[in-house]
Amino acid sequence: MSVTIVRGIVGSPFMRAVLMTLIEKNAPYRLEPIAPGQHKSPEYLAKHPFGRVPVIEHDGFVLYETQAILRYLDRIYPTPALTPTDPRAAARMDQAMNINDWYLFRIIGIPVVFNRVVAPRIGAPVNEAAVAAALPEAQACFAGIEAFLSDRPYMAGDAVSLADLLMAPHADMLAECAEGQAMLAGGRLATWLERMRARPSMAATTWDRLAAAA
Numbered sequence: 001m002s003v004t005i006v007r008g009i010v011g012s013p014f015m016r017a018v019l020m021t022l023i024e025k026n027a028p029y030r031l032e033p034i035a036p037g038q039h040k041s042p043e044y045l046a047k048h049p050f051g052r053v054p055v056i057e058h059d060g061f062v063l064y065e066t067q068a069i070l071r072y073l074d075r076i077y078p079t080p081a082l083t084p085t086d087p088r089a090a091a092r093m094d095q096a097m098n099i100n101d102w103y104l105f106r107i108i109g110i111p112v113v114f115n116r117v118v119a120p121r122i123g124a125p126v127n128e129a130a131v132a133a134a135l136p137e138a139q140a141c142f143a144g145i146e147a148f149l150s151d152r153p154y155m156a157g158d159a160v161s162l163a164d165l166l167m168a169p170h171a172d173m174l175a176e177c178a179e180g181q182a183m184l185a186g187g188r189l190a191t192w193l194e195r196m197r198a199r200p201s202m203a204a205t206t207w208d209r210l211a212a213a214a
């Protein structure tokens with residue numbers, strides 16, 4: 001089996017989703033971490049012209065955009081299947097993945113999680129005004145995701161899918177700050193997150209574990 005090379009910045013929840021998927025598939029991979037800022041270098045931009053992380057390389061095939069990467073890995077490594085066969089469950093998976101990228105990351109991740117979790121870790125300035133301004137919409141967004149999950153154990157139904165692997169790293173980071181803990185407190189997403197945290201793929205890819213290995 002060919003080794004998948006994963007390039008990205010340690011701490012990125014998108015990159016963590018890729019690593020988790022590879023681990024769930026028991027697929028060989030090599031993480032090649034890049035330093036913050038390097039994702040804007042000409043060498044990196046040649047692989048990802050939008051200058052974001054992660055990027056994978058598999059047998060010379062270069063691919064960016066996390067959803068595309070997860071779906072590619074699910075196709076080349078069919079077991080365990082991480083896409084439901086039932087059309088409605090598959091639709092829930094797709095829906096959750098877009099909710100992650102369009103709402104959770106943009107409305108909560110960028111203004112709240114970056115300032116509360118990422119900035120202090122990397123020594124960047126914390127924009128308190130941005131956090132305060134984002135919170136009302138962030139809380140409404142969180143409530144919407146909780147309503148979406150409803151009483152299903154996983155995003156798409158009874159089994160873990162790509163949607164859970166994409167969203168769990170974002171939720172796990174949110175849980176590191178007080179604002180996130182208040183949103184999660186006692187709710188369905190907290191129970192789901194605990195379920196996800198019990199998976200070896202999640203335990204193996206924490207920021208600390210990846211940083212220690214890098």
Ligand SMILES: N[C@@H](CCC(=O)N[C@@H](CS)C(=O)NCC(=O)O)C(=O)O
Pocket residue numbers: 011012013014015039051052053054064065066067101
């Ligand atoms: N749509 C992209 C989003 C990736 C993304 O935004 N990654 C963040 C890190 S979590 C990034 O590269 N940030 C660097 C920057 O914006 O300069 C994907 O799904 O891969």
